[in-house]
C-alpha cells in the first residue's frame with residue numbers, strides 16, 4: 337500500500353496504542369522524575385543534526401511513547417511520502433504540483449532520480465547564478481542605498497526574517513525595507529525617506545496577482561515617476577513565477593521560479609534576492625548549503641535519529657494525544673525576532689487543514705497555534721502564563737552559543753536566561769500560598785546553534801520545513817495548498833466598491849452596519 341492510499345492515521349494500530357499510552361498518563365508525564373530516575377535520558381532524547389544540537393529530554397515523552405510514534409510513522413508511510421516529495425511526484429494533489437523546494441538548495445549536478453529533475457536542477461542553477469550576479473551588481477553600485485522588497489506572505493516573511501537574522505553579515509551603508517501591507521501607511525513611511533535615484537524596488541510575488549503587492553508596486557512606480565525617476569528598468573526588478581505578468585507590468589529585469597516552489601518555501605528561490613543583496617552571493621550559497629545538509633539528514637538519517645521526524649512526531653503526540661493546542665517559539669537571539677512570524681506561515685498555512693488530502697473531514701486536530709517573541713522579552717510579558725497558566729504550552733527554545741557582538745556580559749546573561757527558563761518551567765517551585773506556587777513539569781525543547789550564520793540559519797529553517805512535513809504527512813493532509821486564504825480575498829473585492837457606493841444590499845446586518853460606520 338502506498339503512502340497516498342494508506343488508512344487514515346487514526347485507524348492505524350499505533351494510533352490506538354498511543355491513545356492507551358496517553359490515557360495511562362492520568363496526571364501528566366513527570367519529566368522531573370524521568371530525568372532524575374534515568375541517567376540515560378538526556379542521551380536518549382538529545383541528538384546532533386547538521387549545524388545544531390537538539391535536547392528533547394524535557395518533553396512529556398519516554399522510550400515507549402517515542403517507539404510507538406516511530407511505529408506510527410512507519411505505518412503511515414512517512415518515509416515513502418518523503419521520498420515521493422524528493423522524487424518530484426505531484427504530492428500537492430489539489431493543485432497537481434510537485435513540491436521541490438529542496439531542489440533549490442541541491443548542489444549543481446547532484447544526481448537526480450529522473451532526467452526531468454536533473455534538467456530542473458540545471459535550470460535552478462542557471463537562475464541562481466543570474467540572480468546572484470545581479471545581487472553582486474547591486475552591492476557594487478554605490479548609488480543604490482535603499483532596496484525595497486514589495487511582497488506579502490511567503491514573498492515577504494522569509495526574506496525579512498533572514499535579512500534580519502543575518503544582519504551581522506550585511507555590508508554597511510545599504511538599507512533593506514520590507515513593504516507588505518496594503519495599508520498605505522507602510523509604503524508611505526518608507527517612500528518618505530527615499531529618493532528615486534538611490535532606490536531599487538523588488539516586486540516579489542510568485543503569482544504576480546496578489547492584490548496587496550500589485551497595489552504597492554503600482555504606487556511605488558507612480559511615486560518613482562512623479563519624483564523624477566526615469567530609468568524603470570534599472571530601479572525595478574521582479575521576482576516571480578509569472579514572468580508574463582511581471583513583463584506586462586513594465587518590469588524588464590525578472591528572476592523567475594517554478595510552480596513547484598510554494599510561497600512559504602520560496603526564500604531559497606529568486607524570492608531570496610533581498611537576502612543575497614544583504615549578505616552577498618557566497619553567503620547566500622552557504623544558506624543553501626546549510627538547508628541542503630538538513631535535507632540530506634532528513635532523507636538519509638534513520639527514523640530514530642532523524643531530527644525533523646522526531647520533532648514532527650512529538651508535535652503529533654502533543655496535538656492529538658495530550659491535546660496541547662499551541663507551541664511557543666522562544667528564540668534567544670534578537671536577530672531571530674521574525675522567526676516566530678515566519679514559522680506561523682510555515683506551519684499554520686501548511687497544516688491548518690480540516691480535511692484529508694482527499695477532502696474528507698478529519699476527526700482529529702491538526703496545526704497548533706504558533707506564537708512567540710525573542711527571549712528575554714517574552715519573559716517579561718507572557719511567560720507568566722507559561723509558568724502558571726491553566727494550559728500547558730510546550731516551548732521551543734532556540735539559543736545561539738556565540739554572539740556576533742563583543743559587548744561584555746550580555747551573552748552570558750542571555751544564555752543563562754534561556755537555560756533558567758527551561759529549567760524553571762520544568763522544575764517549578766512548591767509554595768503553599770497558591771499565588772507563588774509553580775507547578776513545574778512544563779515541557780520544552782531546546783535547540784542550540786553554535787553561531788547564527790547563513791549555514792546554520794539554512795539548516796534551522798529546513799529543519800522546521802521538514803518537521804511540518806512530518807506532522808502533515810501523518811495527519812494525511814495536503815500541507816502544500818492554502819485554499820483557506822481565498823474566501824476573504826473574494827469578499828474584499830465585493831466590499832471595496834461598496835465602501836464608495838454605500839450599497840449594503842445582500843450583506844448581513846453586522847457587516848452592513850460596520851460598512852456604514854466605516855464610510856461615515
Ligand SMILES: O=P(O)(O)OC[C@H]1O[C@H](O)[C@H](O)[C@@H](O)[C@@H]1O
Pocket residue numbers: 488489490491540541542543544545546549599600685818821
Ligand atoms: O507570492 P504571491 O503570489 O504574491 O503570494 C503571496 C502569499 O499570498 C497568498 O495569499 C498565500 O496565502 C501565501 O501562501 C503567499 O505566500
